Amino acid sequence: MKRTPLYDTHRELGARMVEFGGWEMPVQYTSILEEHHAVRRRAGLFDVSHMGQVDMRGPDALNFLRRLVTNDPANLTIGQAQYTLMCLDTGGVVDDLIVYRLGDDHYIAVVNASNADKDYAWMVAHADGNLKLDNISDATALLALQGPQAQAILQPLTDAQLSRLAYYHCTSGQVAGMQALIMRTGYTGEDGFELMVPGEQATKLWRTLMAAGTPHGLLPAGLGARDTLRLEASMPLYGHELNEEINPLEAGLDRYVKLGKDFVGRDAIVAARAKGLTRQLIGLELVERGIPRQDYPIEHAGKAVGRVTSGTLSPTLDKPIGMGFVSAGLTEPGTELEVVIRNRPVRARVVKRPFYRRSKA
Numbered sequence: 367m368k369r370t371p372l373y374d375t376h377r378e379l380g381a382r383m384v385e386f387g388g389w390e391m392p393v394q395y396t397s398i399l400e401e402h403h404a405v406r407r408r409a410g411l412f413d414v415s416h417m418g419q420v421d422m423r424g425p426d427a428l429n430f431l432r433r434l435v436t437n438d439p440a441n442l443t444i445g446q447a448q449y450t451l452m453c454l455d456t457g458g459v460v461d462d463l464i465v466y467r468l469g470d471d472h473y474i475a476v477v478n479a480s481n482a483d484k485d486y487a488w489m490v491a492h493a494d495g496n497l498k499l500d501n502i503s504d505a506t507a508l509l510a511l512q513g514p515q516a517q518a519i520l521q522p523l524t525d526a527q528l529s530r531l532a533y534y535h536c537t538s539g540q541v542a543g544m545q546a547l548i549m550r551t552g553y554t555g556e557d558g559f560e561l562m563v564p565g566e567q568a569t570k571l572w573r574t575l576m577a578a579g580t581p582h583g584l585l586p587a588g589l590g591a592r593d594t595l596r597l598e599a600s601m602p603l604y605g606h607e608l609n610e611e612i613n614p615l616e617a618g619l620d621r622y623v624k625l626g627k628d629f630v631g632r633d634a635i636v637a638a639r640a641k642g643l644t645r646q647l648i649g650l651e652l653v654e655r656g657i658p659r660q661d662y663p664i665e666h667a668g669k670a671v672g673r674v675t676s677g678t679l680s681p682t683l684d685k686p687i688g689m690g691f692v693s694a695g696l697t698e699p700g701t702e703l704e705v706v707i708r709n710r711p712v713r714a715r716v717v718k719r720p721f722y723r724r725s726k727a
Contacts, residue, residue: 370415371507371568379586387480389416391589398590402681405554405595409513410587411575414553414560415568418482418503422473426495431465431473434492434630436614436623442467447534447551449622451614452488453631457638458610459617461485462602464551466536474547476508478604492630507568511575512558512587512595514724519579520559524548528559542574553592555599556724594678600649600689600720606660606675607647607689613638616691618647618719645672645691649719650703656712658688663706664714666696674705680721687721688714 367390376383381392392413394401404410422431431439437450444467452460461481466474477485486501493499511520517528526539526548536549547562563571576584593603602608607617613635614623625636652658658677663670677688688705696703699718704711 368416370413371565372413372415372572375569375572376413381586381588384589386589387416387478389479391416392586394588394590395586398588398594399681401585401587401591402594404583404585405513405556405587405591406682407514408583408585409511409515409519409558409579410554410585410591411572411579412510412512412587412592413507413568413572414510415507415565416479417508418477418479418485418501419506419508419562420475420477420486420489421500421502422475422489422497423471423500424495424497425471426497427471427473430493430495430497432627432629434489435463435465436629436631436635437465438624438627439465439467439473444469445535445537447536447549449534451608451619451622452485453614453629453635454610455631455634456610457613457631457634459604459608459612459614460488460610461604462608462619466547466549468536468538468547474502481604505565506562507565507571508560508562509568509571509575510552510554510558510560511579511584512552512554512556513584514557515579515582515584516556516558519575519582519584520548523574523578533557541571544571546571553601554595555601555720555722556595593676594681597676597678597687597689598680598682598720598722602647603676612691615639616643616645616647643694646694646697647675647689648692648697649717649721650674650688650690650705650714651717651721652686652688652705653713653715656705656707657686658690658705658707658714664690664692665704665706665711666692666702668704668711671696671703677705682722687717689719692716
């Protein structure tokens with residue numbers, strides 16, 4: 367398994383390590399519940415260096431991206447980011463990713479760890495013109511500082527004016543004397559920042575952030591809390607809500623699909639929409655005792671209608687929640703369903719997503 371530059375730091379902190387996407391990663395340090403609440407109430411620090419990063423430069427970089435992804439990077443200003451997807455010709459999702467525009471002809475894409483090699487090969491296969499692609503994943507580290515106290519922790523360490531950095535924007539700046547790309551994005555449903563630095567500076571940055579954040583209640587957080595946090599915020603996870611057999615419209619990601627331009631998979635997505643979607647992603651909440659888990663069957667009036675893609679007992683809401691695909695006619699909030707748990711149908715209902723939305727106050 368691969369290891370991030372912070373592997374030794376995680377072991378020193380007593381983290382429980384697990385395999386994830388080919389990487390040995392911390393799933394928790396103390397408890398998933400404690401780390402989850404720290405992010406919602408104060409702040410948490412995640413090592414997300416396992417995520418892949420691809421640098422794209424050249425006069426044809428924009429045209430390349432416009433053909434490759436579903437969203438339209440032509441709308442990006444310098445310093446702005448965009449959630450988007452890459453699709454197969456069949457319309458299925460190769461991966462979801464975030465594209466950051468760093469200069470006139472310069473972009474960086476952050477992709478899922480388990481798909482990094484596949485994604486880079488996909489990009490290379492579709493590249494042409496005056497364009498340079500560089501998989502910089504092994505040379506960089508990525509740390510995510512998330513939670514309502516994130517700005518208060520980070521601002522004293524950087525010359526960047528964080529109050530002027532809008533959500534889904536990025537800027538270059540010094541953080542504790544280290545040159546970093548500072549991105550106001552995340553995967554928790556909270557405000558926060560992701561910091562990209564050279565891999566050899568990861569340990570120094572981690573320790574600096576932890577020292578600065580401890581008075582604010584900052585805790586190191588692992589993949590367990592990251593998963594419960596993203597599920598409460600209804601953010602999709604590749605391999606659960608997205609894969610090569612699912613198209614973006616089925617996953618409810620219509621707003622990230624710009625059908626007014628040409629891109630790989632567009633024709634198949636248009637055809638699927640015209641034909642009518644047979645399944646769609648929903649949010650669900652159990653009415654009875656139990657926890658929905660991935661691949662549990664979903665029934666309606668005793669008939670199989672879909673499967674759970676993700677589920678947990680929400681630490682913030684203290685109720686069992688999940689997402690899953692069901693037949694297209696069963697997506698209206700309030701629709702009664704059953705989730706089959708150990709051969710027992712448990713009552714559930716469709717609810718609006720996201721399950722949790724942070725206060726803007």
